[in-house]
Amino acid sequence: MPGKTSAELAEAIVQILLIHPEVFDGRVISDAGGEPEIQILVNVEMPLPMKAKGQSPNGIRTKEPVTAKIPQNYPWKSPRFNLRDDFPRNLPHLQPIGKSHPPQPCLVDGHQDEFFRQFDLHENGLLQLIDQLIAWLEKAATDQLNNAAHGWEPVLRAGVSNSITLNAAYCRQLVRPGGGISLLSGRYLRSSKTEEPQFFLSADANKIPLKKDKPDIFTAKWIEDYASGNTVVAVVSPPKLPTGKPRLETEHYAEYIENFEDILARGKQLGCYALIQSLLTNISRYFDKAYLNQRVPVGLIFCIRRPFKLTGMETDIELIPYIFEIFPSDGRKSILEGGGSSKAYPAAQIDAISKELLCSVSGTKMPPRTAILGCGSVGSKAAFHLARTGGTITSVSDSDYFGAHNMARHALVRDNLGGQKANELAKELATLDQSPRTYPADILTGLSTDDGRKTIIPPRTQLILNTTASLGVREALCQWKPKFRKARVSEIALFGHGEAGIMLLEAPEGNPNLCDLMASFHAEKISPTAFKLLHDSEFGLSEVQIGQGCHSASMPMSDMRLSILTGTMVEELLELNDSKTNEGKIVFGFRNGSDRLNTQWATWTVPAFEIIPIAGSDGWKLRVSKAVLERIRVEMEAFPGVETGGVIVGTCSSRLRTICVVDTIPAPEDSERSAAKFILGEKGLKKAIERRFQESGEKLLDLGTWHSHVVEVGPSSLDWTTAADLAKGRPPPSVLLIATPTRLHAISKGI
Template structure:
């Protein structure tokens, strides 16, 4: 391979270009402004009848001379291709305002395309090949494929920007024609007396709120701040103008592709005439003149005009046939003026690029996310704030957020929000950030454990329109209050997300249909089933858990040491899991656990499906309920069936909540070897029982306890007198509550004696 050097770069490019079959000649030209240039002559394939004339019906010649200019940073940048000065400008894929015309050869960054080939020779050859294809399509007017859609004007290199929701603007368009004015904001950078697009640039944005054109005392439709460096900000307007109907009543369709060559107000009027918007533009300009009568501003105010051109087919990438053509004009309301536009039709106008404003459809399209129902975020700490912003960035609405604490300097180690929000309320700070995504969530800054139990407050925290409630507080009181507050008929699915083990572990709980299993059930199930896994060590090892961190003189915070990178990685995965679970109807509860490998960021995730728990009313109590894991219920029935001629039983392991009035059973201990089984009675033995209960308690990270005993009945009979006596004995001997569960062939019975036996 021959090496390039500065002296022979142009020669080398010419040699490579001539290897292409459509490149039939060329020469190295004199340098221009210190840059090397090459002319190549390209054969253009076209139909025979056009070839005989030497030029196509679209104005492309059978042999086109193209100049390649090598940039100063060659070969780190690609050659620039220039067509002849009089090349027709009515084609798409021509760079606007370029003189001579520059074809747009690549859908994307031409330099990146060039560099991807590694070798300069390959990069140049493939660009020449793209040029040959472009010229061939231009010759037969095939640069727009009607099946693919209409190719909008190239506007990506313009310095001036108009940001608005394109679909909202298009929704205004009707067959009659008209115009509307939206409130807007602007940033104008550069010389106040300079030309937009040349000496200055402007960014105008609008959320689509209509406004009348007026400038009365105290009105803030048009404002200008003092200069801050070279920038000024303020309020302005954007005019949306759409075409009138034709004289025969049909819609005005403009099917000719035209280059973007508007430079003056006269050009803009001509463009408006072409696309059927002349009446609307004239009306807007007259009204803005009238609204500024007697009003003086010491600074130029950029105003946007968006012409809505109706095309014969839909635009590429959309279902709409309306192309938005945005322009920016500086309005100068100077003292002693005769008009806002002193130069008349020669008043400068700057074509602008359009940026889609932040909206849920835009965010969903960029993130590849489906439309999801709204969220409620309970907890706006490090985990909750990151989950909220992940949801917002995927186009999901957040209708309520809650946190009673404030942002403090130490939160900045891992919180999604920056230091500028300190010392505001976490909920208020997150709500302010979400405003930028167009979200307006309800705020709650009270005690969730208390307020979820207040009926009126619960309506705000659990709104009917929410599709999911995410609890990231890591609070037992909030978990139980949420379980208590959500009735079976409440449709939103409840999630709980938390990190443990200094960020090397994470779990997500998702309740089942009609909130069964609930989060209290799922936590107990998790404690019962993760023994011996890497997650159990992280969750149960005190060395991996919470530690007091000094956050100020005389101040400490119970928290976990972990990096923001680790927390962000785990939280992002939790966000993905929430999305997956929300995409399908719930059939079971779900436990998802992730653990990070030692010495590497690789993370393993496992998912457990948890069927609804069986519930049994506990006789002898004031409304207590026994909740039995299906896994345990199946095991009880299987053992009872295996002892079909005698009663059998064992010990139940689980946890209790006095606030929920529930006893949850998630494991069993086999009956000790000295237990007695007969057709009429089961007597639980004691040999090794205490040690087995203690061992199970320790293995669960001291979260699960002995909550009672169970035994079978051979017939479908409820509790006998003997059973009630046994319950009384259990109440006297054991720490309450102590449940007696009876398994009959068709159902469960549960009882608890709450008084001392007589």
């Protein structure tokens, strides 16, 4: 620290530590090398019978000496506390630093320096570390570092620079009751830039036999201080006990591994000595009459069954990894350069990328298996959101190619342009444990054929996400009967230069479908700001110049805005899909004016539509929302004993042969009601229809009329005449909806 010599700093730290009530003595014992070393004597509370003997049964003393070196960059870095050389090492939470170093306890979850630096006063940080140290010693004395309620504490690997990356779940699947060794193909990187070499190994989830006809199992290539190549990782599971029962390891063994002899000794403790010897023999045979003249690291993982589940995990099998090096030189006496004294290194087991890992880290439920239709900016972002939470992307479909302008918002970044978006997205998703099918062609064409549909929406797909912003694709998905696709359908789209977004989620059985939901959304009353974003041409597609004489129809928006809206809607999509609702959902969000931090969201629940064949048409159907049906029934109750009616409003699709009714316009005041008939008035009707058309952003059309029957009778000859008159007076299509006390009928003469 500024203004103090290292000796003065050490003495000051001793005085701070002596403030703690459990610290009885302290002194500076060395001031060499600019990192002074101090020693303190701490009191360890334990039950009276242990205290009377001066130590616990496992060798923890009531007064424990503790040393610590003060780092040169203190207080940016905290002291590391060491225990006496003969302190018991067969305990959890001891750093794996080898028997040539004094035992060092792990005092906090996470990084000790970060724990220390969270306190404004370094004096407080020191005393908090002493609290942690004394708590650790007291738990060690009473065997409370491990317990079934908390879980078995695995061998500590925090701070270990060597690692083996693999699929831990697959590794545990290789454990057999009778024991044995499985070799996994792997790769390595060896760094010689530090005093001790550093190793980074990775293993595939597939076994490989050591056969001489496979010369590339072990390879080595040096570039300056780095070597890389192929190797193996041996997964070792102990054999059964002589009694025939599985071997259960109930003890922590001292983590002192420094050479191959130590690995053999550990193997003997775990009942795996013969297996380790056979591994070495088999590697030697592989190199019989062959050599490499390069050191190659080999991974070794003991799979040990513990008496209860590991902390924070659903397995009782602990993976304890090490790395040693072989040196298959010509003229060698052993495959190990130094024989049994060849160095060995503890290694951290790092989980390979897997859907299970990503889901766990995300803290979410496993997302559904999803097919992505459209691989543009929204589709690519959505695909990565789902993949990064552990979901399976079953397919990606898009016929478009990458251009430089796509880099403004797309999830991918490419320096080689011209690739197809679907193929490029699939390649990138592969790094997240994904293997989606690709359909790099026109989606509408694909959805019209059996082979195309099987690629765009593969078997076992649970969710279809349409991000194309294409009415044609939406209608094609609505046309595809739910009983054949077996997947729930959703859609995400952005509007208003990324200031607004909508998410649609069909009911599980496809009623309401996407077209029903979009029509229902246009029937909702929204704020003027949201209306402008949705319907004003100022916020629609623009011609964006992407080269001389070249342009693209696009919607100018920033990547930040697109990512915020897309991420929020994907998250809400997963939540709603998991809610097991049998209704459709609409989610709409928009930024309210210039306040960038104020995004307002609304959700609507849409029940199933009533589906009515339209008599007199060529296979057309009328789909009527529940809200409209309730409005009609309320109107009928308001006029008992007479017929009543009004105008029906909604959308129409000639491709689907469907008329979708989502709103009504009340009958004008000059309408006539009687027990025998209803005559729709004309006063103000045209203005009312035009007003409703404009209020919907010119999306909802006048589709015809409805009227009631007082008794349970279908369309009359007068009704058919009225339908014909409707067809003449309105542009097609037009329909007449008849509501009886218990049923609905639809007729038309114009379609």
